[in-house]
Amino acid sequence: MKLPDDDTLATATLDTPIGRLRIAAIDDGLAAVLFPNQKDAGFPKREGSAKARAHRDKALKALDLYFEGRKKDFSGLTLAASGTPFQKSVWRALADIPFGETRSYAEIARAIGNPKGMRAVGLANGRNPIPVIVPCHRVIGADGSLTGFGGGLPTKKWLLEFEGISAPRLL
Incomplete structure (x- = not known):
């Protein structure tokens, strides 16, 4: 997975019942969630911009609630997946x-x-x-x-x- 390699990228990890997930966000929204078995290529540790951190932190909170059984959808998140x-x-x-x-x-x-x-x-x-x-x-x-x-x-x-x-x- 290739993510922007600039100062806007904000990343974090989250320990879950399915292993440690890696989360990445950019200014436009959440860009990636990686499973423990997926490669780290293109996924540097970054604090990122304030906007990207806000998207990242909102996703981390939503995932925490999901794995606690208290959230059933992720409709409040802004997604910025790159694709066709x-x-x-x-x-x-x-x-x-x-x-x-x-x-x-x-x-x-x-x-x-x-x-x-x-x-x-x-x-x-x-x-x-x-x-x-x-x-x-x-x-x-x-x-x-x-x-x-x-x-x-x-x-x-x-x-x-x-x-x-x-x-x-x-x-």
């Missing part, structure tokens, strides 16, 4: 999946007006730079199976079960 227009349309559809519910790749493809774009939706889902907040973990296979996840399938299973969704057993 298609990716952003997928990420907006992901953000519309309510807490405690799942969708298939086909359902997301239909929701964005591209019913044959399931594979492209899967690729965009996998490039989501703001997981948990943009809930890509809520996308499962059409048969109910867990599918790939940047944080690893055990993390995806944990998040789904935390939200009250019965997830298949991992092999």
Whole structure:
């Protein structure tokens, strides 16, 4: 993940039940959430600008409340994910999946007006730079199976079960 390498970038870490998350914000909003298993490339420790720190701190508080079971959506955060227009349309559809519910790749493809774009939706889902907040973990296979996840399938299973969704057993 490549983030702006200038003085506006504000980063932090947050210890959670799924491991230490790394958070990055820029002046325009929250830019990234990284799982413990993701590489640090392009993710320097920075205090950043006052605007970026405000976005970062708001995201940290929202994630804390989520993992305490006291927050079910992240609608109050300003997001600044970098991506193509298609990716952003997928990420907006992901953000519309309510807490405690799942969708298939086909359902997301239909929701964005591209019913044959399931594979492209899967690729965009996998490039989501703001997981948990943009809930890509809520996308499962059409048969109910867990599918790939940047944080690893055990993390995806944990998040789904935390939200009250019965997830298949991992092999």
